[in-house]
Amino acid sequence: xxxxxxxxxxxxxxxxxxxxxxxxxxxxxxxxxxxxxxxxxxxxxxxxxxxxxxxxxxxxxxxxxxxxxxxxxxxxxxxxxxxxxxxxxxxxxxxxxxxxxxxxxxxxxxxxxxxxxxxxxxxxxxxxxxxxxxxxxxxxxxxxxxxxxxxxxxxxxxxxxxxxxxxxxxxxxxxxxxxxxxxxxxxxxxxxxxxxxxxxxxxxxxxxxxxxxxxxxxxxxxxxxxxxxxxxxxxxxxxxxxxxxxxxxxxxxxxxxxxxxxxxxxxxxxxxxxxxxxxxxxxxxxxxxxxxxxxxxxxxxxxxxxxxxxxxxxxxxxxx
Amino acid sequence: xxxxxxxxxxxxxxxxxxxxxxxxxxxxxxxxxxxxxxxxxxxxxxxxxxxxxxxxxxxxxxxxxxxxxxxxxxxxxxxxxxxxxxxxxxxxxxxxxxxxxxxxxxxxxxxxxxxxxxxxxxxxxxxxxxxxxxxxxxxxxxxxxxxxxxxxxxxxxxxxxxxxxxxxxxxxxxxxxxxxxxxxxxxxxxxxxxxxxxxxxxxxxxxxxxxxxxxxxxxxxxxxxxxxxxxxxxxxxxxxxxxxxxxxx
Numbered sequence: 001x002x003x004x005x006x007x008x009x010x011x012x013x014x015x016x017x018x019x020x021x022x023x024x025x026x027x028x029x030x031x032x033x034x035x036x037x038x039x040x041x042x043x044x045x046x047x048x049x050x051x052x053x054x055x056x057x058x059x060x061x062x063x064x065x066x067x068x069x070x071x072x073x074x075x076x077x078x079x080x081x082x083x084x085x086x087x088x089x090x091x092x093x094x095x096x097x098x099x100x101x102x103x104x105x106x107x108x109x110x111x112x113x114x115x116x117x118x119x120x121x122x123x124x125x126x127x128x129x130x131x132x133x134x135x136x137x138x139x140x141x142x143x144x145x146x147x148x149x150x151x152x153x154x155x156x157x158x159x160x161x162x163x164x165x166x167x168x169x170x171x172x173x174x175x176x177x178x179x180x181x182x183x184x185x186x187x188x189x190x191x192x193x194x195x196x197x198x199x200x201x202x203x204x205x206x207x208x209x210x211x212x213x214x215x216x217x218x219x220x221x222x223x224x225x226x227x228x229x230x231x232x233x234x235x236x237x238x239x240x241x242x243x244x245x246x247x248x249x250x251x252x253x254x255x256x257x258x259x260x261x262x263x264x265x266x267x268x269x270x271x272x273x274x275x276x277x278x279x280x281x282x283x284x285x286x287x288x289x290x291x292x293x294x295x296x297x298x299x300x301x302x303x304x305x306x307x308x309x310x311x312x313x314x315x316x317x318x319x320x
Numbered sequence: 321x322x323x324x325x326x327x328x329x330x331x332x333x334x335x336x337x338x339x340x341x342x343x344x345x346x347x348x349x350x351x352x353x354x355x356x357x358x359x360x361x362x363x364x365x366x367x368x369x370x371x372x373x374x375x376x377x378x379x380x381x382x383x384x385x386x387x388x389x390x391x392x393x394x395x396x397x398x399x400x401x402x403x404x405x406x407x408x409x410x411x412x413x414x415x416x417x418x419x420x421x422x423x424x425x426x427x428x429x430x431x432x433x434x435x436x437x438x439x440x441x442x443x444x445x446x447x448x449x450x451x452x453x454x455x456x457x458x459x460x461x462x463x464x465x466x467x468x469x470x471x472x473x474x475x476x477x478x479x480x481x482x483x484x485x486x487x488x489x490x491x492x493x494x495x496x497x498x499x500x501x502x503x504x505x506x507x508x509x510x511x512x513x514x515x516x517x518x519x520x521x522x523x524x525x526x527x528x529x530x531x532x533x534x535x536x537x538x539x540x541x542x543x544x545x546x547x548x549x550x551x552x553x554x555x556x557x558x559x560x561x562x563x564x565x566x567x568x569x
Contacts, residue, residue: 008430008431008434187430188430189424189427189428189429189430189433192417192420192421192424192430192433193421193424195410195413196410196413196421199410199411199412199413200408200409200410202372202404202408203404203408203409203410203469204393204421205372205391205392205393205396206370206372206392206396206401206402206403206404206408206470207393207396207401207421207422207425207469207470207472207473208393208396208397208401208422208425208473209393209421209425210391210393210394211393
């Protein structure tokens with residue numbers, strides 16, 4: 001055995017991130033089709049949502065069933081800051097991330113202080129998302145059930161773009177930031193502690209790991225990153241209401257991607273988002289004439305995938 | 321200097337006094353064994369000493385500081401590491417990654433922690449298995465891994481909970497020198513152990529726990545001949561019967 005430090009794969013991970021970033025940059029050279037770019041943008045949005053969930057659920061083993069909470073907080077922070085307070089979207093970006101982080105800290109402090117785990121933690125996140133959905137319906141500055149319509153202002157200075165390429169690069173930048181966060185988790189002390197807590201919290205505590213603080217930091221990161229996906233949603237689609245923001249759809253989308261792609265892996269959220277979007281498109285095309293059948297087929301394929309690929313697609317690749 | 325001191329430690333679970341007024345002191349550099357029949361409260365005592373349980377009364381002092389009521393991770397950071405009787409590996413991670421979690425307590429850099437894991441693995445005889453997943457180790461390998469992870473936190477005091485249990489005689493003979501080398505490197509050791517052959521050859525001093533109380537302490541040879549200890553294991557009156565029948569206990 002040599003004295004050289006063992007290879008950790010850091011260089012390889014960074015190379016893959018660079019390749020993904022390059023592919024996103026060069027994509028408009030290949031296609032200018034609005035529909036194609038839209039599909040890629042939605043896939044990258046799902047990737048960022050999945051990345052946020054993966055930090056806490058995949059690396060930390062704390063399964064959130066209410067990540068729409070952070071998505072919605074980011075979306076509403078973006079809309080309210082711009083529309084009610086006249087704050088520029090680029091300044092709203094860090095503020096929305098901070099709002100997501102703060103809500104993450106609140107939920108984490110309550111849930112982890114009292115040692116909630118497993119399904120109890122999942123239920124608490126679900127309950128918080130529901131509470132925020134009701135609040136968004138009631139509070140005056142959120143526009144209530146009508147929602148908020150972000151006025152059109154297609155200048156890059158307002159983080160709005162006339163072409164989809166601008167949005168592609170924006171969500172691409174968020175996704176790359178999410179990948180770099182994942183690479184850091186994979187190759188840092190914090191990430192090692194987080195994974196140790198996931199695998200055996202008592203053993204981690206016996207090795208000096210402060211499980212409460214590490215989990216709290218993880219949910220703060222999860223909240224901040226997920227909030228940026230909410231902000232992007234508002235910038236791109238110009239509309240948010242309580243059911244979209246805090247409803248179950250984005251909570252489910254956030255966890256499905258990483259579970260299908262590979263929990264706790266750096267690229268699982270991307271792989272999962274691509275596969276799920278391709279799957280939902282193809283089932284929709286396959287049985288376009290009977291409404292509802294495509295969803296049933298989508299669900300059936302999902303069940304088969306989760307049953308036979310517990311490690312997700314990344315887990316399957318690694319075993320081969 | 322006293323490395324570990326407990327005064328009047330007690331905890332009850334319902335009506336059972338699992339640990340009942342235990343006071344003990346382990347001087348720096350000693351290898352001390354804690355023995356006792358099943359259900360004596362040995363593992364509960366370890367949990368009290370390492371912060372996994374808070375005592376209902378009594379105090380724990382480690383390296384000159386009162387640590388009663390502190391969280392396990394904070395006590396570990398002060399230099400008291402424990403292993404678990406039922407091994408608790410991070411099963412999905414490699415042996416190297418498992419040990420690195422312990423190493424990270426003192427080393428921020430991932431690279432340094434992984435390199436230190438290699439070094440610790442050599443000390444406990446796991447150098448050949450660094451890249452294996454922890455779940456692929458034999459029971460003997462997992463016991464070594466428990467030891468390695470705790471050792472990687474660079475403790476001043478190690479609490480070893482039956483690191484030899486479940487091993488065959490050859491495996492025991494292989495691990496005993498590892499434990500001795502740890503003590504010789506300056507780490508104070510308090511070990512729960514049932515394998516008397518190992519206790520006799522390793523321990524400077526033996527503490528005997530029965531029914532939640534310390535009933536005897538002394539050098540291994542004296543403890544093995546102590547009628548109170550024999551009775552704790554074999555039942556009341558056994559020592560006298562053995563003496564009458566002329567057999568040494």
